[in-house]
Amino acid sequence: MTSLRRRSVLRMLGLAATVAAAGAGLGASAQDRNTVRIGYAISKTGPNAGGAGITTLPNYQLWVKDVNDAGGLKLPDGTRLPIEVVEYDDRSQTEEVVRATERLATQDEVDFILPPWGTGFNLAVAPLYDRFGYPQLAVSSVTDRAPEFVERWKNSFWMLGGGHDYASALAGLLKDARDRGEINDKVAMISIADGFGIDLVTAARPALEEAGMDVIYDATYPIGTSEFGPMINEAAGSGADSFVAFSYPPDTFALTQQMQVADFNPKVLYLGVGVGFPRYKELHGDNATGVMSLGGIDPGNAANAAYRARHREVTGQAPDYWGSVITYASLQMLQQAIERVGLDREAVSREIATGTFDTVLGETKLENNQLRQLWWTGQWQGDAFVGVAPQERAGASKPVLPKPAWGAP
């Protein structure tokens, strides 16, 4: 009874929101076009709000502001149309994101849809984007199956690599350090028993083995774990020089704090999502130095530095060091594609797939609908989280090992 009543209340709320949104839609979709309607459904509440609120939403807002401040989106004939935003909160529920995306396509009839945050969410909406013919610039989704998805959904673009890429880069880095005699061949590894952790650890096990590394402690922990003492003790007692954790942000923060309490100082410390958050550096100060994770930037890239400064100025918070800049670059690609071919979605998708773009990443071009110019491993050095792998990429920094011992924060 309780849940029934609650559900009907929610349904009514949803209905009211739909009606309101549809009403707002009618006013704007007049015959003579004076705006470009761009919609998105994103997790503003619920467990995903933390990630979406750092990597995705601020960049959508920044981009819309940048474009509108410049007079709007430029079309091939040189005219400019301002962006009108239709925004929904998916409440971190996949059913909601699907419903909202369908609404954007069929009722709001937006010109373009910006993708949601998270691998699972992007996969959930991919068939819809495909059915309604929208290009899907999936940034915050890490998947090894991108080539397969590109076959299935022609207009989908995958821009953050796959677990295999990150795991092999890490294995290569450890192998090099061991060959130089900087660390021993033992690795202690923990991972969260959820999408990201499972993907990464499944790729890391064979990659580490192939690199000749010996994983002597390999444990998974459930989502929501806040106490890492037992795992830290096991890792510290294992004699491994390298400690790897494929963790989510709350775990990454907790691990860093609890390792300091336990005075556990592995020579290589690699943690998961959260290390690239500006808050990580603020909180841990010099103790962040030497910590490795996914992502990174080229500290010498002036366009990226300017983007970071503007992001801080406009949104009031610094961008993260992994997906943020890629998110913004994906929007610039969309913007430049529209400038070249107009608002025809099919043509825009074709242009994104084949064109070369000038973005905050530098010259950007997709390969088989995927962005491959990425930093697979980064490390905190000084005040920036710099890319250290692939080493052969221009702008790569040298990894600094061993990580300095914890000091007073």
Next chain:
Amino acid sequence: MLATTAIAGLVLGGTYALVALGLTLQYGIARIMNLAYGEIIIAAAFLAYVLYHGLGVNPVAGLLVVVPAGFAFGYALYGLMMRPLVARAKDRAGLETDSILATFGVLFVIQGVMLVAFGSNYTSYSFLNVGVDVLGATMAANRLLALCLAVALAGGLYLLLTRTRWGTALRAVAVAPQSAPLVGIDVDRMARFAFALGAALAAAGGVVISMYQTFTATSGVVFTMKALIVVIMGGVGNLPGALSAGLILGLAETVIATHVDPGLTLAATYAIFLAVLLWRPSGLFGRAAR
């Protein structure tokens, strides 16, 4: 090794117990199943964060501000929202259904206010994150503080409830709300006080947790769930029950994580919960169902 595990388990259990104490008062005495309980914890955590970061107030001193604020909030919430529900409820089950629905709404209101005020980002700061040697095991000082606070609050409130006239009145309200007025107890005032006290305890928990746990505006439900398990396991309205249930869960999780597999901690929690419910349906310290 065994001592380390035991101490680590007790310290973790201290956090669980601390989080559950307030809910057991609210549910056991005021008979309000407060689904917004976790949001009060998070709100207190944000308040402690603002005090520490904005004004440089030490979070332990911050307790002096946040706990009374929690009490005032609980007092006002009961007066404004819960009293009409209590007044019109025909029986206990009816009140529970109504209070679940009402506090479900409050949950989103508090969450929404926090989202607007603080955004959806992860928030954390570090305070008292130093190792303390306890019988050979190194524990973080902030977690030890949580354990001490849980033991002190549970013990102190237990003595108050069992040894004072005022406590007897509170218990009378919990046991027989219909009969309590016959002996001159103002049920409404007592329930309101218990509810406010529960909110104050939630606030205390929030402040301590904020010292070591990363939180977001939307992470309150995790605490509500954990607290609910501890409360039901310990026996609704029973403070020593909540304390021991919290400690048992903490110990079990740590033992499993150390000696079996960290992946099974969640499974262990629910296995113990299930076992306790099968063995004693009204909780470890609960009275037999009437």
